[in-house]
Structure formats: C-alpha cells, structure tokens
Amino acid sequence: MNWLRSNLFNNVFNSSVTVLLGTLLLYALTQAWGWAIGQAVWVADAEQCHAARGTGACWGVVAEKYRIIIFGRYPFEEQWRPLLATLLLMALLLASCMRVFWQRWFAAVWVVVLTVFFILMHGGVLGLATVTTDQWGGLPLTILLASMSVLGAFPLGILLALGRMSDLPVIRSLCTVYIELIRGVPLISVLFMASFLFPLFMPEGTSIDVLVRVLVAMVLFAAAYLAEVIRGGLQAIPRGQYEAAVSLGMGYWLMQRKIILPQALATVVPGIMNNFISTFKDTSLVTIVSLYELTGSLDLAVNSDPDWMAYKLEGYLFIALIYFVFCFSLSRYSQWVERQVNRGKVH
Amino acid sequence: MMAFWRNQKTRGWLYQFAALLLVAACIVWLADNTLENMRVRGIQSGFGFLAQPAGFDISESLFAYESTQPYWQAFLTGLGNTLKAAVLGIIFTTILGVLLGVGRFSHNILLRGLCLTYVEIFRNIPLLLQLLMWYLVIVELLPTAREAEPFLGIYLSKAGLSLPWFGDVPVKAGFGIKGGVTLSPEFFALLLGLVIYTASYIAEIVRSGIASVPRGQHEAAYSLGLSRAQTLRFIQLPQALRVIIPPLTNQYLNLTKNSSLAVAVGYPDLVSIANTSINQTGRAVECIAVIMAVYLTLSLLTSAFMGWYNRRAAIKER
Numbered sequence: 001m002n003w004l005r006s007n008l009f010n011n012v013f014n015s016s017v018t019v020l021l022g023t024l025l026l027y028a029l030t031q032a033w034g035w036a037i038g039q040a041v042w043v044a045d046a047e048q049c050h051a052a053r054g055t056g057a058c059w060g061v062v063a064e065k066y067r068i069i070i071f072g073r074y075p076f077e078e079q080w081r082p083l084l085a086t087l088l089l090m091a092l093l094l095a096s097c098m099r100v101f102w103q104r105w106f107a108a109v110w111v112v113v114l115t116v117f118f119i120l121m122h123g124g125v126l127g128l129a130t131v132t133t134d135q136w137g138g139l140p141l142t143i144l145l146a147s148m149s150v151l152g153a154f155p156l157g158i159l160l161a162l163g164r165m166s167d168l169p170v171i172r173s174l175c176t177v178y179i180e181l182i183r184g185v186p187l188i189s190v191l192f193m194a195s196f197l198f199p200l201f202m203p204e205g206t207s208i209d210v211l212v213r214v215l216v217a218m219v220l221f222a223a224a225y226l227a228e229v230i231r232g233g234l235q236a237i238p239r240g241q242y243e244a245a246v247s248l249g250m251g252y253w254l255m256q257r258k259i260i261l262p263q264a265l266a267t268v269v270p271g272i273m274n275n276f277i278s279t280f281k282d283t284s285l286v287t288i289v290s291l292y293e294l295t296g297s298l299d300l301a302v303n304s305d306p307d308w309m310a311y312k313l314e315g316y317l318f319i320a321l322i323y324f325v326f327c328f329s330l331s332r333y334s335q336w337v338e339r340q341v342n343r344g345k346v347h
Numbered sequence: 348m349m350a351f352w353r354n355q356k357t358r359g360w361l362y363q364f365a366a367l368l369l370v371a372a373c374i375v376w377l378a379d380n381t382l383e384n385m386r387v388r389g390i391q392s393g394f395g396f397l398a399q400p401a402g403f404d405i406s407e408s409l410f411a412y413e414s415t416q417p418y419w420q421a422f423l424t425g426l427g428n429t430l431k432a433a434v435l436g437i438i439f440t441t442i443l444g445v446l447l448g449v450g451r452f453s454h455n456i457l458l459r460g461l462c463l464t465y466v467e468i469f470r471n472i473p474l475l476l477q478l479l480m481w482y483l484v485i486v487e488l489l490p491t492a493r494e495a496e497p498f499l500g501i502y503l504s505k506a507g508l509s510l511p512w513f514g515d516v517p518v519k520a521g522f523g524i525k526g527g528v529t530l531s532p533e534f535f536a537l538l539l540g541l542v543i544y545t546a547s548y549i550a551e552i553v554r555s556g557i558a559s560v561p562r563g564q565h566e567a568a569y570s571l572g573l574s575r576a577q578t579l580r581f582i583q584l585p586q587a588l589r590v591i592i593p594p595l596t597n598q599y600l601n602l603t604k605n606s607s608l609a610v611a612v613g614y615p616d617l618v619s620i621a622n623t624s625i626n627q628t629g630r631a632v633e634c635i636a637v638i639m640a641v642y643l644t645l646s647l648l649t650s651a652f653m654g655w656y657n658r659r660a661a662i663k664e665r
Contacts, residue, residue, distance in 0.1 A: 006454075010454060014455045017458060018455055018457055021458060022457060167359070168359050169363070174367075174370060181643070183646075184642060184646040185638070185639045185646075186604035186642060188608065188618055189638045192618075192631075192638070197632060197635060200380070200381045201377045201380055202384075203380050204380070204384055204387055281472075281474070284475045285475055288475075312483055312487075313487070313488070316476060316479060316483065317480075320472045320477075323471065323472050327470075327471035327472070328471045331471070
C-alpha cells in the first residue's frame with residue numbers, strides 16, 4: 001500500500017498520469033496479447049492464417065520458412081553445416097565472454113574454430129560439397145560478419161587511436177584525416193564503395209569475393225569509430241604514467257602494451273561494447289549490397305511466395321527478436337565487464 | 348658517437364617518411380589499377396555526365412523536377428530530400444528524446460518503466476529493420492486513402508500522412524486525399540524510423556546529462572521553493588546541457604547519415620539517386636565521390652554549428 005502510494009499516487013498529477021497511462025497500457029497490452037498470442041496461428045497452415053488475418057498474428061510463416069530465414073540461400077540438404085558452424089562460433093563467442101578463458105592459449109582456439117567454421121561453410125574438402133560465399137546467408141552470415149568485423153576493427157582501431165595521439169605530425173594527420181573521413185560519411189556509401197569500387201581498385205584480372213570486400217568495408221568503418229572511443233581512454237591517462245614508463249627506460253611499444261593501453265582500454269569498456277553492438281546492428285546494411293544476411297534472407301523467404309507474402313510483418317518481428325536478444329545480452333554483458341575491470345580500483 | 352638510427356628524433360622522421368611513402372604508394376597503386384580497369388572495361392570517367400539529362404523521375408521533390416533535367420539537378424533534388432528528412436528528423440527526435448530522458452526521473456514508476464522499456468527495445472533493433480517494418484505497416488496494414496477515416500482532420504492511410512496546414516484541411520477526393528500537407532508513405536516511414544530510433548539514444552544522453560548535475564543543485568532549488576518543473580527548466584537542464592551537447596551533436600550527425608537508409612524504403616534521398624545514377628551511367632567513382640563529399644560537408648557544417656552553440660552554453664569563467 002505504501003509502495004503504491006509513494007510510487008504511483010503521491011500527488012494529484014501523478015495519480016492522473018498513473019490512471020491515464022495505466023488505462024492506455026492495459027488497452028495496448030491486451031490488444032497486443034490478443035494479436036500476438038491469443039488469436040495467433042502457430043502452425044504453418046496458410047488457410048488458418050488467412051482466416052485469422054487482421055485479428056491474430058500468423059507465426060506459421062516462421063514455422064514454414066524458418067530454414068530460409070535462418071540460413072538464406074544455403075543449399076537445403078547441406079544446412080546442417082551452417083547450423084553446426086553457427087553453433088560452434090556462438091559457443092566460442094560465449095566462451096570468450098567468460099573470465100576463465102581470458103588466456104593467451106585461447107587465441108589458438110579462435111584460430112581452430114574459425115578454420116572449422118570456414119571448412120564447414122565453404123566445403124570443398126573432406127568430401128563436403130563446395131558452397132560458394134554468395135550462397136551463404138541468414139544468421140551464420142550475420143554472426144560471421146559481426147565477429148570478423150569486430151576482430152579486425154579492434155587492432156586497427158587501437159593503431160589509429162595511437163596514431164592520432166602520436167607526437168609525429170605526419171602520422172597524426174594521416175590518422176586524423178582517415179578517422180574524420182570515415183566518420184563523416186554513412187556506412188552505406190562505404191558499402192557501395194566495397195561493391196562498386198573495390199573491384200576497380202584491384203589489378204586487372206583479379207577478383208575478390210564480395211563477402212571479403214564487404215568485410216573489409218565493415219572493418220574500415222568500425223575501426224574509425226572504435227579509434228575515437230579508444231582515444232578517449234588514452235586522453236584520460238595522466239601524464240605521470242607516460243613519464244614513469246619512460247623513466248623506467250621503456251620503449252614506445254612496451255610502454256603502450258604494459259602501461260598505457262591496459263588502463264586506457266579499461267576506462268572505455270562501455271564505449272567499446274557500444275561499438276560492438278552498433279557493428280552487430282550495422283551488419284543488417286549488407287542486405288543493400290545484396291548479401292543475404294538475416295534481413296535479406298527474410299525478403300528471400302517471403303517475397304517469392306504469394307501464400308505467405310502477407311505475413312511479412314511476423315517475419316520481421318521474428319528477426320527483430322533475434323537481433324534484440326543478441327544486442328540486449330551484449331549490453332548486459334558490457335555492464336558485467338565494466339564491473340570486472342573496475343574491481344581492482346580503489347574508489 | 349651514437350649511430351644516427353638510434354636517435355629518437357631521426358627515427359621519428361624516418362617512420363613518418365616511411366608512412367607517407369607507403370600511403371602514397373598505396374594511392375598510386377589503387378589509382379593506377381582503377382584507371383587501367385576503367386580503360387579495359389570501357390568505363391568513361393569525369394564529371395561531364397552531370398550536365399546530361401538524367402532521364403529518370405523522382406517521386407517527390409522540394410522543387411519542381413522533371414526527368415529531362417540534368418543529373419546535377421537530380422542530385423540537388425536528392426540532397427533537398429535528404430535535408431528535409433534530416434532537419435525534420437532532428438527536430439522531432441530531440442523533442443521525443445528529451446521527453447523520454449526526463450521521464451526517466453519521474454516519481455511515477457509506471458512512466459519511468461515505460462521510458463526505460465522504450466529505450467531498451469528501440470536501441471537494440473537495427474534501424475534498417477525498423478524502417479522496413481514501419482514501411483510495411485504503412486503500405487500493408489493501414490486503410491487505403493478511400494477507406495481512411497480522419498482523426499482531428501488528420502488522415503493516416505496507405506497514401507501516407509495528411510495533415511491540416513494553416514486552415515488548408517485535407518479532404519478525400521476520388522482515390523486519394525487532397526489539400527493540407529501530405530507526407531508520402533516512404534518519407535513518413537523514414538521519418539518515423541529515424542525519429543523513434545534516434546530518440547532512444549538521445550533519451551540516454553539526456554538522462555546521463557541530468558544525472559551529472561550534482562544533487563546539491565536541485566536540493567538548493569527545492570529549498571528556494573522552486574517547483575519540480577521549474578527546477579528542471581531553470582537549474583538542471585541548463586547545467587546538463589553542457590554535458591549533453593557534444594554527444595547530442597554526434598546523434599544529429601548519425602541521424603543525418605542514417606537518413607541514407609532511405610534507399611531501402613524507396614525514398615529518393617541523395618544516396619538512392621546516386622545509386623540509380625550509378626546503375627544508369629556506370630560512373631561509380633564519381634557518384635560515390637559526390638555522396639561522400641556532400642555528407643562530409645554536412646558533417647563539418649553541423650559540427651561547426653554545434654561547436655558554436657557549445658561554446659555559448661559553456662561555463663563562462665570570470
């Protein structure tokens with residue numbers, strides 16, 4: 001009773017807000033519940049879905065099309081391969097989140113798992129049929145793009161940030177120009193560059209895989225933003241730390257590796273994690289340069305089939321849920337990491 | 348005597364020289380490859396094509412545009428559309444974002460929870476997906492213009508959003524809606540998506556800005572007898588503004604850059620017109636250069652303006 005009074009009804013204004021919001025919320029929630037759960041059709045039955053149109057959701061579209069939504073254009077009989085590969089990669093990512101595995105030898109595990117991932121996806125060896133990268137799609141592609149961009153952008157971002165903070169004027173201006181140039185343009189124009197211009201950049205006769213081109217573009221883009229985040233951390237390091245390192249006779253790289261970067265990176269953990277989350281969301285843009293990751297593979301699954309075309313919204317909601325689960329857990333995880341790295345600090 | 352390569356200054360210059368050489372070599376190599384490739388594939392280069400007639404229609408424009416007009420006017424029309432989306436988007440997202448951010452400090456737990464839920468949901472779903480969903484909702488689920496019922500003179504239908512404008516009230520006419528101001532479904536979906544997505548970020552910026560104002564400030568305000576609204580208006584927000592402006596600038600820039608996702612819902616912004624032009628003329632280098640130059644200019648202008656505003660809001664030390 002007391003709780004209610006202090007949180008919802010402590011004065012006339014608040015009480016009216018509560019009543020108004022409560023009514024609206026109740027109405028919206030019952031409507032949404034009725035549509036999404038109560039009246040919804042859960043089986044892949046086009047007739048039932050048609051009958052429920054307007055009153056209930058048709059989750060049957062997900063039940064019917066989930067394999068195309070999740071795996072895109074990957075050959076149907078071979079889809080156990082992306083499934084296994086994705087599970088492996090996700091297990092690796094999950095393990096990387098745990099403190100026990102923050103060890104040097106774990107890098108070797110990464111190399112092994114990524115190799116297995118590519119062998120499984122691409123095939124061509126061990127009796128697996130070759131599946132070219134233009135047939136990769138859906139969730140495996142989304143996760144691959146996200147993790148590889150992060151993996152590539154991190155070292156590049158650190159180098160760019162160090163370059164921008166460097167005492168050497170030429171290096172500093174080169175890094176500054178690069179960072180500002182990339183941050184000034186939308187990702188989509190960088191992706192257009194990857195799809196239209198990268199082929200022109202290479203020596204005549206060589207062609208690079210579209211997946212690699214897009215990946216390079218994502219890395220170049222994410223690194224510029226990450227560099228700015230890391231620079232913030234570098235600027236927060238007191239001068240005394242540099243001076244102490246130099247007076248111990250440390251060279252530039254040793255100083256950065258042992259003294260400056262560990263502290264700088266720890267202070268900007270939230271920023272780094274935010275960058276990872278945006279990179280994950282940004283992978284959805286590759287659908288515009290026709291790589292069929294989750295968003296693109298949904299179009300693929302639904303657009304061609306007149307029976308199910310009408311239930312695209314349910315499909316969108318389904319993949320929105322997938323994205324949400326990933327991004328939300330990443331942001332929760334980021335808060336945990338923040339606590340971990342600040343544990344040693346005396347406040 | 349110390350060998351010259353042991354000297355830190357000399358080494359610094361050597362490194363820089365090497366870096367410069369490397370970058371120059373890369374650029375020359377890429378340019379050379381590009382020219383060679385263009386020659387082999389018979390791609391013409393140069394910005395001369397901008398004067399040729401574009402030959403494609405643009406579904407909406409701020410100024411009259413016809414397909415017989417040259418490419419540079421098509422690009423200009425696209426730029427106008429981009430700016431329209433960016434300016435309106437920034438205005439509405441600021442309003443919504445500030446309301447949501449302030450709402451996080453409400454004494455009412457229902458309101459507080461609602462603002463938090465909003466932020467968590469819309470921040471964690473890719474903007475592109477949200478745009479596609481809004482567009483789908485508008486063109487599939489809304490009633491047709493013929494069946495639409497007005498609400499306070501506002502029509503919301505498959506034909507977009509029609510609003511009364513200074514006494515010019517929209518009315519149904521034939522298959523469509525006439526009068527008032529009409530936002531096309533594409534533009535409406537883009538605006539809705541940009542505003543709702545960016546507001547979730549602005550809400551967080553406003554929240555942390557207000558949280559950064561020391562407690563003593565609003566306690567002092569209360570003890571002076573200011574109401575909660577007055578405290579917020581005269582004490583907390585002005586001080587929070589200094590923390591808020593730099594990240595807010597970033598969000599404005601992000602919104603402007605994100606408006607390029609218009610290409611996914613078919614709104615003719617600069618990027619989608621450049622895309623069409625690339626497909627028609629094959630001048631990828633030039634068109635992408637135009638996109639990048641325009642966005643860079645916009646970014647620099649916005650940064651400059653917000654920098655000026657930031658200096659105005661900064662603490663005046665006397």
